Amino acid sequence: MADSGVMDLRSDTVSGPSAAMRRAMADAEVGDDLFGDDPTVIRLQEQAAALTGKQAALYLPTGTLCNQIALHVFARSGHVVVCEESAHVGTHELVSSAVLSGVTFRTVAGRSHSLLAAADVAAALEPIPYDVAVVDLVTVENTHQVGGGTVMPPGALAEIAAVCAGRGVPLYLDGARIFNACTVAGVPVSRYAAQASAMMFCLSKGLGAPIGSVLAGDVEFIEEARRLKILFGAGWRQAGIMAAAGLIALAEGPGRLAEDHANARKLAEGIAAILPAHIDLDGVQTNIVFVDVAGTGHPLVSWAASLAEEGVLVTIVAGKIRMLTHPDVDAGGIDTALAAWRRVAAGFGLLAPAPLR
Known part of the structure; x- marks a missing residue:
């Protein structure tokens, strides 16, 4: 960070x-x-x-x-x-x-x-x-x-x-x-x-x-x-x-790219827990994560702007939210990003319910 x-x-x-x-x-x-x-x-x-x-x-x-x-x-x-x-x-x-x-x-x-x-x-x-x-x-x-x-x-x-x-x-x-x-x-x-x-x-x-x-x-x-x-x-x-x-x-x-891949997987799985219908986990193979927010009732630009307000910068590519991990992002940074995603999803009234124990 x-x-x-x-x-x-x-x-x-x-x-x-x-x-x-x-x-x-x-x-x-x-x-x-x-x-x-x-x-x-x-x-x-x-x-x-x-x-x-x-x-x-x-x-x-x-x-x-x-x-x-x-x-x-x-x-x-x-x-x-x-x-x-x-x-x-x-x-x-x-x-x-x-x-x-x-x-x-x-x-x-x-x-x-x-x-x-x-x-x-x-x-x-x-x-x-x-x-x-x-x-x-x-x-x-x-x-x-x-x-x-x-x-x-x-x-x-x-x-x-x-x-x-x-x-x-x-x-x-x-x-x-x-x-x-x-x-x-x-x-x-x-x-x-x-x-x-x-x-x-x-x-x-x-x-x-x-x-x-x-x-x-x-x-x-x-x-x-x-x-x-x-x-x-x-x-x-x-x-x-x-x-x-x-x-x-x-x-x-x-030699350190595997770390980026692991962080991208952690990010993708965390977002899947928040918005389970909006991410293709099979497609996350390296350091790139796409989130398809179509159908959430909120436009792409609103997601990107809201995430930026929460301190997470993303891009819009091919009609989806795109995020990439890199040397300046560690596991703690992924936790920070996921917390921001949860706050934005909650603000949009979309936060998935916690799983039953």
Whole structure:
């Protein structure tokens, strides 16, 4: 919990840098990353490439920029990218993709908790007679944020990769929270990365760094990505100050994600006791919790505003209340959040009766 007494569950991007990160940032050896000579950035990129099993990696300010650069490399203007219908790249980034790369999307309805299946991807890649659409790329988001932070198993991704390979279409992995998926699946990130032509992951989400994401792929891909980084205006300078925190995040972040998952489960189960008909516990697999307050007689904005008045900050995503656990939320913070949920539900006249003993 922040010193202000506010429990911020809006995203796992809101956590502050750890003491170790602050020390590393203060002591970072730096150069000018635009010229490619910042030693701390170089070290981070080398470690990221080794971790993912890719030939090279590129440190970038945001995950969205990683995605947009990848789309620009893989897809020609006027061509099509296949993604799940609620995927970040095809919704939140839709306009960016149109402006920067001139691409559009062929969306596929996910199955359970928005997860794609190989058969659905195969259908999306079937040529349509007399259609001018050309599919240049398939993207998969893992974990899937709108799906509830759900995890695509490595085998399912391998099946999609096989479909893509059979059609000669590259597969790109939007792995913003891939380390959360690895924690659940019990596999190294390289297991997922091996199925994709390129991938990205965020340092600034559950891993706890204050800024930055990494794009990984083969040498030719990263060389072009570096050119596009400058073209798109992201040629930063002494980026090693931030990369130093990213190195700490890579070293220490993955090992503590299970704690975030446990706190999210505790939060979800606590809300299920308050509003039993409004949460899908099966969908809570990682650090994301969605609460569907439709049918409560009170609009989403009223729930969000009332929770904020009680000191709990949430977001509204896909027509639901969304909350994420992160390094600044401990078990005691979950108790605080649940107490706020109970007060708001009681104020709305919705508090479930206590179970009989």
